Amino acid sequence: MSEGKTALVISAHAADFVWRCGGAIALHAEMGYRVTVACLSFGERGESARLWKEGKSLQEVKDIRRAEAEAAAGVLGVHELACFDLGDYPLELDRADKVRLVDLIRKVQPAWMMSHSRWDPYNTDHMYMTQVALECRMVAQAWGHNPGEKVLGAPQLYLFEPHQTEQMGWKPDTFLDITPVWDKKRAAMEHMNGQVHLWDYYTRVAQQRANHFKRNSGGMSGGRDCTYAEGFESVFPRTVDEL
Amino acid sequence: MSEGKTALVISAHAADFVWRCGGAIALHAEMGYRVTVACLSFGERGESARLWKEGKSLQEVKDIRRAEAEAAAGVLGVHELACFDLGDYPLELDRADKVRLVDLIRKVQPAWMMSHSRWDPYNTDHMYMTQVALECRMVAQAWGHNPGEKVLGAPQLYLFEPHQTEQMGWKPDTFLDITPVWDKKRAAMEHMNGQVHLWDYYTRVAQQRANHFKRNSGGMSGGRDCTYAEGFESVFPRTVDEL
Amino acid sequence: MSEGKTALVISAHAADFVWRCGGAIALHAEMGYRVTVACLSFGERGESARLWKEGKSLQEVKDIRRAEAEAAAGVLGVHELACFDLGDYPLELDRADKVRLVDLIRKVQPAWMMSHSRWDPYNTDHMYMTQVALECRMVAQAWGHNPGEKVLGAPQLYLFEPHQTEQMGWKPDTFLDITPVWDKKRAAMEHMNGQVHLWDYYTRVAQQRANHFKRNSGGMSGGRDCTYAEGFESVFPRTVDEL
Amino acid sequence: MSEGKTALVISAHAADFVWRCGGAIALHAEMGYRVTVACLSFGERGESARLWKEGKSLQEVKDIRRAEAEAAAGVLGVHELACFDLGDYPLELDRADKVRLVDLIRKVQPAWMMSHSRWDPYNTDHMYMTQVALECRMVAQAWGHNPGEKVLGAPQLYLFEPHQTEQMGWKPDTFLDITPVWDKKRAAMEHMNGQVHLWDYYTRVAQQRANHFKRNSGGMSGGRDCTYAEGFESVFPRTVDEL
């Protein structure tokens, strides 16, 4: 068991953590990790088209999206869903917002962190989020930031899967078998009622990544069966005692 | 213990496996891996300047380099040193040579393989070796190559550290702590009498990589002490059950 | 109608043209293009695991794979399936083989050509094929090669979708709606009996690319519905009279 | 004819739209497009050396540059020249400025957009402009931004030709024949009196791109004659029904 271990997912919009790493969250939660999700916005302006078409107000959209995110987080076994409610399209953090994120990082002391791809010409919130994640990780490591607090070590920053991966220059180096928790991911996705068309899209993503899992674990000679997987790109090198 | 596990290092010239991954070899040998080293040439023409300056003949140079490689392999705990003796500067493999390498790969059935960087404008033997390693890995995976033989799974191909890393576009993603076997690596290096100036060079490389090991394992907050390390770049993604 | 137009697909192994551009072939055939497929090998050694497991001989494997390729080509409306039968894993062309490919290029005078991705560490036949395609395209353009023959113009070379796109550094810049011919592509795929697990895999690929088609044609404001699509990367720039 | 179609060029400084895409503007204007040019600054500080050497005041420089830009726009057939007058060296947009640009994008509803290269170490205004263009394109697509307004589809963002292309990592994928409107582009350039040395420079650029147009449309076998051309890099993939 991994009792006491922690992880932190930093998601620009409410649903990103569901589509892109819901399996990783559920799997690690089952292993005993306390997984915190920082949700910087509800994706209320840019990722809630259906609700706007229905004539909802901004507050209604946010309320609905929050409720969906909370429900999804519940299914996934999220330890804490920290909603920053900073607005989207564009997402912008001022100094105080960043300090709040640093505080959260320090509180969680994650074994690993996770955020968006480095480049996304379709969605500048995503690449901005990653840039902020790197900045806040650095500040959390500084002994002179709020001296006396426990400083952050050097957790990996995984970049979860963006939409249209090739356009983002995103290259997965790690495939995680999420078959044991697939039902939870699917259930969590089905809480995102405004983006129904993505339920099957990200189901297929998980199936394709499972094929890649099998190929890279042995292919046609010993490849391990896997039905659903997620892919991640690592920003930092690993340190190991065995290759 | 890792009894029964195997690994395969593919080295263009006799000394490459010593400078670039001697620590990985010794460490895994101590863990119980049977590590095979394929030495495609002795580096007789291109990496034996001192011997030529002394007026040695080609056969003498090769004999000396072979003896040095064998001595180094012995110190490192190499299970088998397979000397292909194909010549260097340039190294060239014909179809039969490649089949021989495929046969070796299949015989070893390595848990991981290792070779040179993808690009090396200083030494085209190095990048050629990696290209051949990829081709032979592929052939070893083919069910129709020598049907009936056990086909290869999907072992990682690590790229060990080239000289002047930045010029080669080589980027390590894995640091291995070789402190426990450092004495063996240093002793192995000291068998390479023609390249004495590299003993200290690669000692310093190991010290710098140890600094990187510490930084990436926690830095100034929990980074693990490490005195000597080696770095590797992975060609293929990993498949895991926990991040 | 595009009567009189031609296209040429250069496929390292028998099935590549089915999975990777079967839709483009069928669609253009329906538009009146005569589409020629050059099949350099049957993928007999490397992509016929099931047949080898059943104990088939090399000749049997090739015969079966040829029959499957012919059946698939028939369904797709391929004008000519040129089987070079050069062997695979590895695929290698000598000078005469390349001249044969140049002759075919000149005979076809394609409006566009198509081949594999530039880089493929899993399958060196694929990247070798593209390198040969570029070389032969160049020779076909030379006025001094078989003087008197009609020389080649400057057809686009599209790179069709590899497996594990991100690992290949492949980035699609063109999405083609293949919905109208989907049934043909699926039927052609179902002729490839040795790789049943890929039928659904490449069906899902087509579904995901359809999502990308819709996003890039307008997304949530005017994006065109599309159920199945294929993606391609262009090697050369386009020349246009309107953006 | 393309009556009713629209396009939007986003230019950091007053003259960029003339040198870099004057031909595209004039050509599409002749085809019936209404082409809007957003001119974020007059290039008054950084691209008006001659005027400053003559002792002009800031207001005088801006007035002269505005007049030149308007004259050039007139020659090119620009539908609307929207001068934001935000200052240059550096150019900076606050939230309100960006909203103004979003409003313009929504008003125009462009079939395609155009801006600067992604990277420019000589001129950080240029790369900043492209980053802002991507952000504002995203906001204009958001159903929750000014709900009720017509949201933006997914227009291509072309990147026009920077100075010293290779230093910017700019790679054209589209060449446009501007021969029919060359006189207009040259006339427009001749309105930019402060940068006379660029008139011939960008005439030569157009001649070189015409050579590339010919090469890529068929070269020495069927290449179409072209005397003047412009090159563009596409950010997003195309969606097509025929290759």
Next chain:
Amino acid sequence: MSEGKTALVISAHAADFVWRCGGAIALHAEMGYRVTVACLSFGERGESARLWKEGKSLQEVKDIRRAEAEAAAGVLGVHELACFDLGDYPLELDRADKVRLVDLIRKVQPAWMMSHSRWDPYNTDHMYMTQVALECRMVAQAWGHNPGEKVLGAPQLYLFEPHQTEQMGWKPDTFLDITPVWDKKRAAMEHMNGQVHLWDYYTRVAQQRANHFKRNSGGMSGGRDCTYAEGFESVFPRTVDEL
């Protein structure tokens, strides 16, 4: 002699200019260059772990770091150490701070400038600093910025060596022999009491770069002996009269 020549080093934190280009500073100072160092922060929060562990206050840390930087600068022969005192982790410059840096650039009129690598996921201050250096270099070149002042020419911007070079995508194209001034660099480093572990680290860096200097100046046939060197990456092309 180079009397009258000047250079400008832009350092995010107090110690960067010592580790990364202390040799270049001392060497050029000995040649008669007046070398100015702009120190944007003292690295008080992020690079002074030892002092914080000792319980020092922010002011004490800054005072100590300033004193160390001044001592190091003195040893290296720095003409002027301009401490901006803007804070670190994160470092942020507002418009007035940038104007101050532009003023300094114009005052110095450097033959060359120097700053950090373009990319640094470990330390976002570093890449931010380079971005600001490029922006301020551009503004300093603008005839309309403080008209009447002498505008900047086109000095090279060298990027000095980051920690973990390969992770930063930094590639040196210039090696400088700093053997004659090594004692000064070592002495300057020894003034940085909070980072004692880096003294030997950067001594080894200098030794490795000396090996690269020798290799690239002739290697085993005429390579020039060199005991300590520094490496730099150039942002801009060189202009020469002889290759």
Next chain:
Amino acid sequence: MSEGKTALVISAHAADFVWRCGGAIALHAEMGYRVTVACLSFGERGESARLWKEGKSLQEVKDIRRAEAEAAAGVLGVHELACFDLGDYPLELDRADKVRLVDLIRKVQPAWMMSHSRWDPYNTDHMYMTQVALECRMVAQAWGHNPGEKVLGAPQLYLFEPHQTEQMGWKPDTFLDITPVWDKKRAAMEHMNGQVHLWDYYTRVAQQRANHFKRNSGGMSGGRDCTYAEGFESVFPRTVDEL
């Protein structure tokens, strides 16, 4: 004066050395360098369209191209024009051909070498030539290749300007002022009668590069006037005593 200095240009086809570095050759010849040009083929098949259209035979084409190359070399002051006559489209070197090139490199002992860009999808001869140049440079450095001969040091390998630079990923880092020898370059180009359309094309290239020379040597504040220039990309780092 540079009496005694030497340089070596390796040109895949007869005319490449004229268009791409004729200025560098003439300039260094005037400075006293003995410049050798290795012309691997006459470009008889692929770059002599006009002659083939006139119905010339292969031998006639080669004779004419040789005569043109000799005339051009004469004008440029080439010390030795070594015609390998190996054929083109494709150019291929066997082991003996490569040894011949190694012998030439050793005979010349060049201060710098020059060849084609690394990547060229339009012309695979070009990128093959560079690969061979790197391999032969390496062999020429080997003490065990023809022991007793003077081995090669570590000359820079410059990559001269390809056609359509951006498509080749070629990035110049060095601009050379060739104004003093422009008349020679133009005269040499005018000996290439089969490619008249390139005379003005490469004249414009030289004019554009002169603009870049001026910008990078100071731009609008001290940039040196230059009328014609050539650009080059360096493969290896420089070693210097002053930045």
